[in-house]
Amino acid sequence: MGKKILIGIVVVFIVMQFIQPAKNTSNEIPRTDFIVMNTPPSEVATILKTSCYDCHSNNTNYPWYGSVAPVSYILANHVNDGKKHLDFSRWGTYNQRQKEHILEEIREEVEERHMPLTSYINMHEEAAMTNDEIKTIIDWIDTSLSMTKLYNEPVQ
Numbered sequence: 001m002g003k004k005i006l007i008g009i010v011v012v013f014i015v016m017q018f019i020q021p022a023k024n025t026s027n028e029i030p031r032t033d034f035i036v037m038n039t040p041p042s043e044v045a046t047i048l049k050t051s052c053y054d055c056h057s058n059n060t061n062y063p064w065y066g067s068v069a070p071v072s073y074i075l076a077n078h079v080n081d082g083k084k085h086l087d088f089s090r091w092g093t094y095n096q097r098q099k100e101h102i103l104e105e106i107r108e109e110v111e112e113r114h115m116p117l118t119s120y121i122n123m124h125e126e127a128a129m130t131n132d133e134i135k136t137i138i139d140w141i142d143t144s145l146s147m148t149k150l151y152n153e154p155v156q
Contacts, residue, residue: 013069016069016070016073017068017069019069020067020069020072021072021073021076022076023060023062024058024059024060024076024079024080024083025058025059025060025062026058026059026089029059029089030058030089030090030092031092032089032090032091032092032093033057033088033089033091033092034048034057034088034089034091035048035049035088037091037092038091038144040140041140043136044136044137044140047129047133047136047137048088048137050126050127051115051116051127051128051129051133052088052115052116053088054079054120054124054127055078055079055081055082055083055116055117055120056082056083056085056086056087056088057083057087057088057089058087058089059089060075060079062075063123063124078117078119078120086102086105086106096148099148100145100148103141103144103145104141104145106137106141107137107138107141107142110129110134110137110138111134111138113129113134116128116129
């Protein structure tokens with residue numbers, strides 16, 4: 001009985017290797033991409049690409065184990081969920097109010113260290129933001145938001 005269960009588990013594991021979820025990769029960076037549209041300082045762009053873009057854009061960099069089921073399914077779920085909250089590749093499709101709200105949310109999530117997720121950092125140490133990087137992101141967002149609000153104020 002136990003041997004049959006073990007064989008069944010091994011067969012399911014092998015079959016899972018041939019039925020993989022779609023990869024979240026693209027060969028192009030769309031014109032609607034956050035970095036393309038906002039041209040942040042290179043330091044900000046680097047932090048975002050390293051700490052955010054894998055789960056929040058169309059260009060996930062998969063680790064070697066990202067093609068091994070069941071990990072591939074877990075990663076696909078994380079990326080799909082992340083993109084539901086924010087997709088940097090679709091930045092240009094958001095309206096101004098959405099963009100401001102998203103920037104405020106990014107600021108809050110980064111400042112409170114809710115993003116990047118601890119589970120992601122555990123496997124990708126380079127994604128962990130230092131205190132200086134957090135300050136860099138927050139300062140840039142604050143400046144961007146103040147400029148946006150100034151730009152959108154009605155002329156009297």
